[in-house]
Amino acid sequence: MVLETAAPALRASRSTLRRARAETTVSIDAPSSKLAGISNYSNKLGAMQIVIGNVLSADDLAIVTAALARAHFVDGRATAGFAARTVKNNRQADDRKLETVRKLVTERIMGNEVFRLAVRPKALTPLLFSRYQDGMNYGSHVDDALMDGLRTDVSFTLFLSDPESYDGGELVIESASGDDAVKLAAGSLVAYPSTALHLVAPVTRGRRLAAVGWARSFIRDSARREMLFDLDTARRQLFAREGKSAEYDLVSKSLANLLRMWAED
Numbered sequence: 349m350v351l352e353t354a355a356p357a358l359r360a361s362r363s364t365l366r367r368a369r370a371e372t373t374v375s376i377d378a379p380s381s382k383l384a385g386i387s388n389y390s391n392k393l394g395a396m397q398i399v400i401g402n403v404l405s406a407d408d409l410a411i412v413t414a415a416l417a418r419a420h421f422v423d424g425r426a427t428a429g430f431a432a433r434t435v436k437n438n439r440q441a442d443d444r445k446l447e448t449v450r451k452l453v454t455e456r457i458m459g460n461e462v463f464r465l466a467v468r469p470k471a472l473t474p475l476l477f478s479r480y481q482d483g484m485n486y487g488s489h490v491d492d493a494l495m496d497g498l499r500t501d502v503s504f505t506l507f508l509s510d511p512e513s514y515d516g517g518e519l520v521i522e523s524a525s526g527d528d529a530v531k532l533a534a535g536s537l538v539a540y541p542s543t544a545l546h547l548v549a550p551v552t553r554g555r556r557l558a559a560v561g562w563a564r565s566f567i568r569d570s571a572r573r574e575m576l577f578d579l580d581t582a583r584r585q586l587f588a589r590e591g592k593s594a595e596y597d598l599v600s601k602s603l604a605n606l607l608r609m610w611a612e613d
């Protein structure tokens with residue numbers, strides 16, 4: 349259902365994005381919304397960045413946050429490269445007992461239709477659960493190009509804390525057209541090209557929990573991922589409007605053949 353409504357969702361999402369820029373906070377509607385799935389979509393050339401609402405349900409969130417409340421957290425610098433280490437100040441869960449929730453969250457992300465269309469993931473690195481409080485932040489950095497033997501094409505942050513419960517903690521993604529500060533409802537995810545510099549602003553009140561991860565995409569280049577996403581969205585909208593028409597077949601053919609041309613499997 350998400351897919352058939354993707355095109356109007358994109359139109360709606362552009363105004364959401366403008367609002368988001370003004371307020372630095374994006375709020376996302378309930379899953380019953382017709383636009384569930386795509387709530388925000390940035391169309392900056394070569395900087396495909398997407399916000400997906402309700403990746404985790406309220407029940408999922410309760411399970412994940414309960415597990416994190418019991419988890420043991422260690423200094424996040426352990427998983428940062430030599431330069432990022434100098435600007436990284438957070439805590440990361442270090443607990444084998446989290447394997448069950450890590451699996452649950454990974455399944456929810458990989459099972460999300462919009463994530464699959466926007467990111468075209470081949471594989472994900474193991475998720476990290478991070479915690480920021482007491483002024484912790486993560487200064488500007490670029491993520492490692494290779495992690496656990498995977499090329500990182502898309503970075504993502506799944507917000508786990510209610511944004512009203514903490515101050516600061518925005519994920520700020522830098523691009524040629526300016527910085528985007530993103531702070532989402534618990535259970536919502538932002539995905540952005542791993543090529544971008546980004547930072548996490550200091551958390552000055554409360555506690556910010558998040559799951560972060562990286563995808564190796566079948567499509568390395570973000571501008572190409574964006575074209576495939578737009579074509580796929582248009583194709584599904586066409587199908588919803590007129591069924592399997594000749595035009596739908598032509599767009600589908602081009603989409604499939606572009607995917608064949610560009611995919612690195």
Ligand code: NI
Binds near residue numbers: 490
């Ligand atoms: Ni990072």
